[in-house]
Amino acid sequence: MSTALLEMTGVRKRYGGVQALDGASLTAVRGEVHALLGPNGSGKSTLDKTLAGTVVPDSGEIRIDGAVARIGGPRDAHALGVAAVYQQLSIVGDLTVTQNVVLGLEPARRWGFLDHRAARDRAGAALERFAAAFSGRLPLDRPAGSLGPGELQIVEVAKALARGPRILVLDEATASLHKEQVEVLFEVVGELRAAGVLVLFTSHRLDEVFALCDRATVLRNGRTAGTVELADTDEAELVGLMVGDVPHRAPRRAPATTGAPAPTEAFVGAGPEARPGAEAEAEAVPGAEARAGAEARPGAEAVPGARLEVRGLTTERLRDVGFTARAGEVLGLGGLQGQGQSELLLALFGAARVSAGEALLDGRPLPLTSPVRAARAGVALVPGDRGRQGMFATRPIQENLSLASMRRRARAGLALGAAAERSAARSMVERLRIKLGSLADPVSTLSGGNQQKVVIGKWLLDRPRVVLLDDPTKGVDVAAKEEIYAIVRGLADDGAVVILNSSDNRELAELSDRVLVLFEGAVVEELSGAAITEGRLVAGALRLAPGESL
């Protein structure tokens, strides 16, 4: 324990106008789980990548076991025992799961000819622990591109584990995982720690950080703000370290003062009360506030009957799902990972093959046949897989922010000038604190959390009637999460039906008025009001009777 296994000092990296790392440092020892924290865009992933070799820093020093490590590429890092789970994943969609797990280190016979059986065995062994996420059957021979975000994440983790690292980087490895898979991962990390491996762990879910990590280093604007022992630190202190001495933002100004055009009106409802600061958030009873807000909503009760009515919806993965939602209601989807939650959202967005059932929006049938028609009817989807579905990675940020709403406005015959378009995008950037160099940069240059904010911002500018959110805040930092929650509540206050799938039970509890628990594609339980607690959600997912405890 005496000497550090990993010492990074004065690491700098500049991208065009953005100083991603500005002299960051980090010291960690063998057998430690070390959290690397900070707001979106603070440089966590970049620091991880300098260690893993995919980014070469402009300056700075990395020492491993006291010796200066020259890391010029991923292969150098591998030789030093570093393996990384990347936030943006390093999976090739056209290769199979097995091929991905062994990629770059394929077992071979003589002269480089591949040993397929050894490869399958290795991949199977690496994925074994996580078998539950695939309903027990490992998709070893399926193309990775056909997997869902949570499954892909697990393949990425298995791939890093299969490299037998002594330093393992986990960059938001839990962001698309449900609780039960997070627990498996924690078990594995515990074993690695016991075996003397150093694990660098990044997550925006602070409860995970406290549950798993020994110490935490906090980055702010590319600089190390401090390292703390987590046993002596509480959540509020940690958040304070992340956001800095600057106290939380002043109460929000009325949107009118931003000079933004129409779209911001959608958010007025969310405006008046300032979101509780970080300290308050730490103590807040999850969910209580959201429901209090719901009760107070004038619109919700006034609209007679249901706004959205779903009957007997059946697809390949859904069995006879029916529910009704009132205007202004936030409906959560709970349950274990992959029980049909994403499929339900897709079905309502016209992107799943519906074999039976129907949906009515304001009494009129909602077309379930194509996303274009669904969008035209006022349905918006924030997909769970931003990388492939949510954005046009190589197009400018501004264009991505305005794509969805531009279409709506064009339809209304309100072709907006470039200036107005820009100011709408800019106000969204400001609200969500999207950290960027310029609106003209491609989205792919943003940090993971900031990309997610663009995906959300794009749809929320669109003022939809039904908002389908699939894990909307994954990888988003604490402050921006609050902002997104406020926007979601604002949309609901405006009368939209919000349907939320989240891998984070805390988020479900905080936002939902009602939660449908899904199991194997069917609704098996409904929780509402005070019954929505994290504990009940977990019990519901595991299908424990109300009395049973964990």
Place this chain on the structure above:
Amino acid sequence: MNVPARLRDLRWAGVQLSGVATVAMLVVAVAVNTALQPNFWGGYALTSNFATFVPLVAIAIGQTVVVLSGGLDLSLGAQVTLASVVAVQVVDGRLDRLPLAAAAALGVGMACGALNGLVVALLRLQPIVATFATSFVFSGLALVVLPTPGGSVPIEVTTAYRDSVLGVPVALLAIVGLALLWRVLRGHRVLRHVYAVGGDAEAAYASLVPVTRTRVWAYVLGGLFAALSALAVLANTGSGDPFVGNELTLASVAAVVLGGTALAGGRGGAGGSILGAMVLALVTNIVFFADVPTTYRQLVNGAVIILALALAGIPALQKRRPAA
């Protein structure tokens, strides 16, 4: 299942569909040929048809490897030319020089490929531009080696090439051999890395794949198949021609696309390209036997290629992830 998965499914279906489409086109082409060409199924016509297929099949496999890696090689035809004229000068009509000539052709092809690979992977020039430029170098060299058509291939070679073994044309065996060579390569780490780099170069790099080296290898293998194509050309024609490869480049790209390999890289295989090459060759046959006036032949050929590309290429060209 999520949206991308669904799109993916469609996409896989797309590749398969284009596989089906390739086979369908082959069937149609064979049917039309049967109607137009006297004795299409007769021994002589069959043998000479397969004899003309082999050069295109070989170069199409080479182009497939390059395209799978995310590149494109517009110099493959010129490589065929250069390798064939070098080989014909070396062999000089003497059977005992045959192994030497074959080795020279292979060496030339792989050297050309290595040059392309280094220019593309190290200097990071656009593959289209880089290989278009090197194609002039290779064509120019070919003219230096053999200024006018000439030279001779041992008669034993040309005879054997048009012979058949137990009723199976030797040229067909050559195609089977090329397909087997592809299968062997597919089992090798380099080809796996070619697929990975073409599919997602950034992810491959992060996964410890030697991206630069893999790209170079792809062009070297392309050159190897160009050289095999050159040997087939010589065996088929019996003499050297410093312009012989000109039309093969476009045809190789067309065969690859007809075969369902995505031009964006990472997806597809040589099996489809082989069928695609046969379709193209049969179309040329059709144009010939349909008595299209000579002046229009090239025009019709080109139009058919474009039509086929449009039909077959649409599903294969779709690729969500922008190339890294």
